[in-house]
Amino acid sequence: MSRHHDHGHHHDDTHMDWTHMMPLLEQGAQLQSPLYRQAAAWLGELVPTAAVRRILDVGSGPGVLSCLLAEAFPYAEVVAVDATPELLERARERARAAHLGDRVTTRRAELPDGIAGLGDADLIWAADSLHHLGDQRGAVAGLAGLLRPGGLLAVVEGGLPTRRLPQNIGFGRPGLEARLDAVHAEWFAEMRAELPGAKEEADDWRALLSGAGLVPSGTRSFLHDVPAPVPGAVRDQILTAFTRGRDALGERLAPEDLATLDRLLDPAEPQGLHQRPDLFMLTARTVHTARRG
Incomplete structure (x- = not known):
């Protein structure tokens, strides 16, 4: 997961329970639909x-994005x-x-092994x-091989961490979200290291796309900005x-930060x-594109 999936990813150690996370994934994508509509228009x-x-x-x-692309x-x-x-069934319902x-339509496939069969x-x-x-370079190469002449590969990775709270919230140490990001980054590195066939790779998506024989055709970031006061859904x-x-x-959190989180989550x-x-919501998503010649 990336930080843009929010710190809300449920896991046991580094295992991802995607079915458990479905409401968060769906709600997050719906709220950011304006951002993704801008991205689709650019594509x-x-x-x-x-x-x-x-x-x-x-x-x-x-x-959510499958329907938006349609x-x-x-x-x-x-x-x-x-x-x-379960996620594919929800996609069909949507x-x-x-x-x-x-x-x-939907296609169940384990990646990266299932890439070759996607058509x-x-x-x-x-x-x-x-x-x-684990092998992002290999996965990019596999996807590039599926593109028809002139076809486009769009990879959404990176951007900016989501912010929802002021730097100083009035209690606890200032900078809570930055420290949550740091803890999450440690978890993310462990998750990456445990993936099958894991390989160290710099997050240079333009280079990865070029290395797969594609011609980079631009990178753009799209802002998601919901100022305070936020609507109920946010x-x-x-x-x-x-x-x-x-x-x-x-x-993994420091006791003081854990106490701050518990206080933030207390309905009373x-x-x-x-x-x-x-409360507000501010983030940016980055889309890297390249085409097959």
Whole structure:
């Protein structure tokens, strides 16, 4: 996972329970839909929309972005690719509800072994999925091999850590979210090291795309900015993320930070997440693109 999945990823050690995380994944993607619509519109400038007939959404999760891509590319079949059956079922439900069921299909595949069997595509979208694969360079090469001539690979990795709280929240040590990021980074490194076939790789996505024989066609970051006071749905998502973060990282946190988190999560605490008026949500997602010549 990346920090953009929030600290709310539930895990046992470094194991990811994607079914348990489905509400957080779905809610987070829905809230950030304006950002991803901007990204999809940009992709439509890089490849002719009418020429995109098949899209692979690799690591689709519950299908929020699969449906968004289907709306942005109205002539395309979108294949939501994931290893978790419950997430794919939710993607099918979402597509049916959006009247996209005839254009959004699902494919269960374990990555990276299942990449070769996904079939060719005009556009491949891989958002926060490649960092879950031990050999990212090999995975990029595999996806590049599926692109039709002129096809585009879009990799969503990196950006900025999500911020939801002021630097000084009025109790505890200032800078809580930065320290949570640091603890999460340690966990992330352990998760990466334990992946099958794990290889150390710098996060130079332009170089990885070029190394796969593709021609880089631009990198852009897209802002998600919800200022205070946040609407109820955003507050709920913040509560969920911090609750999952406390469960997942609690044993790694300094006692003072753990006490601060518990106070933030207390519904009766006037300065807690349930009641404080200064909550916001600010982050950025980075999309790296390259095309097959």
